[in-house]
Every structure is written in structure tokens, then in C-alpha cells.
Amino acid sequence: MRDFIYFLEEHLGNVLYGWSTGHTGKKLPFQVAKYSDGPFLGTSTYTTIGLSDHLLKSTDGKEIRQELVIVSYTNFGDENIPGILQQVGMFLLKDHQALLRGDVVGPYGSLFKGSKLEALYASIPVYFPESFEIYDGGDVPIVMTWLIPIMASEVQFVRTDGWEAFENRLEEVDPDLVDYRRSSVLLEG
Incomplete structure (x- = not known):
């Protein structure tokens, strides 16, 4: 585990702090x-x-x-981010099912106060160096999965047009995926 922590800190800087219990105070796995x-x-x-x-x-x-990743603006604060990672992680452990590229979790209503983002889209962490995508230091490599908050209309687009079309749309529009108050990447109309 020490080597994996080194891998994380090499790409993400020092661990500032963390959470090991859920909102009820129960220790998580x-x-x-x-x-x-x-x-x-x-x-x-x-x-x-x-x-x-x-x-x-x-x-x-x-x-x-698998490990899950979320990125936000530092001035956004922690808000619901730790709880979101905890809930998604527990959801995965319930059935021991991996979250694959293009999978969507939700929509479940607004993820953040004043935000239209209601779901999470699983992708490769393209905002980071390619060396961050997989940690290959154990018996089975660890896949780093980026959870991108998205809107209900974007969820529908992924479900009807497919994840490749959605990622192509992201490349075309080039939205700020760290801005949790962003506009939709779809043409509203």
C-alpha cells in the first residue's frame, strides 16, 4: 500500500486530510x-x-x-465530494461490480447546492498524465476512474447516443469539467 500512496502523491501532491467514516459515523472499508x-x-x-x-x-x-477520482476547484471546498465518493464506493462493493468507462451513476438530484449536475460519468482521468491511469504495482493493476459530474440531459445523451458520442461532444465543446456550475455540453433547443 505504501507504494500506491507514493504513486498517488507523486501525481496529486501530498495528502492533506481524509475521511474513513461515513455520515453516520460508521467506519467504511x-x-x-x-x-x-x-x-x-x-x-x-x-x-x-x-x-x-x-x-x-x-x-x-x-x-x-479500482479507485475513484474527483477533481474540483480548491475554492469550491469539500462540500459533498467525500460523501459522493463514499456512496459510489459502497455502491460498487455491494455487488462487487466495477465502474467502467462510459458508465453513469444517477441521476439522483442535485449533487451540489446551486448546481444542475445530478449524476456521475465514469471516464479515464484525461486531465492528468497518462501515467496516472493505471497503477501496475500489484497482482492486479489498479484502474483510476475519474467521476465527472454531469446533468440529467447529458445522462440521457449517454444512454441514447453512447459514451463515445458523449466523449466526442466533450472534445468538441471542451467544457470546464471542474466547474460544478457549468452549462450543458448539449445544444439546448
Whole structure:
């Protein structure tokens, strides 16, 4: 585990602090950590740590290890971010199912106060160096999965047009995916 923590801090800066209990005070089977750096100036990164102690199944039955990543602006504060990572992590452990690229969790209503973002889209962490995508220091590599907050209309687009079309749209529009007050990437109309 020490090597994995080094891997995280090498990419994300020092761990500032973390959470090991949920909102009820019950100890969780993994932790959430906040780091000093994000992928660019003025951002912070949060990850699960220890979710990868559990093997998760992908749709083809292959077992993978996984940790979750969220990025926000530092001045946004922690708000619901630790709780979101805890809830998604516990959701994955319930059935030991991995969250794969293009998967969507939600919508469940507004994730943040004053925000239209209601769901989470799973992707590769493209705001980081490619070396951050997979930690290959154990028996089974650990996949770093970026959870991108998205709107209900964007969820519908992913479900009807597919994740590749959604990611193509993200490339075309190039939205600020760290801005939790952002506009939709879809043409409203």
C-alpha cells in the first residue's frame, strides 16, 4: 500500500486530510483523501484509497481493482465530494461490480447546492498524465476512474447516443469539467 500512496502523491501532491467514516459515523472499508494538487492551478483532487483492496467484476467477468477520482476547484471546498465518493464506493462493493468507462451513476438530484449536475460519468482521468491511469504495482493493476459530474440531459445523451458520442461532444465543446456550475455540453433547443 505504501507504494500506491507514493504513486498517488507523486501525481496529486501530498495528502492533506481524509475521511474513513461515513455520515453516520460508521467506519467504511476504504478511505477518501484530499490532495494538495489538482491537474492544474487552483484545483484539488480527491480519491478513494482502499477500494482497490476489493476485486470488482467488469461486464466480461474479468476482475479489476479500482479507485475513484474527483477533481474540483480548491475554492469550491469539500462540500459533498467525500460523501459522493463514499456512496459510489459502497455502491460498487455491494455487488462487487466495477465502474467502467462510459458508465453513469444517477441521476439522483442535485449533487451540489446551486448546481444542475445530478449524476456521475465514469471516464479515464484525461486531465492528468497518462501515467496516472493505471497503477501496475500489484497482482492486479489498479484502474483510476475519474467521476465527472454531469446533468440529467447529458445522462440521457449517454444512454441514447453512447459514451463515445458523449466523449466526442466533450472534445468538441471542451467544457470546464471542474466547474460544478457549468452549462450543458448539449445544444439546448
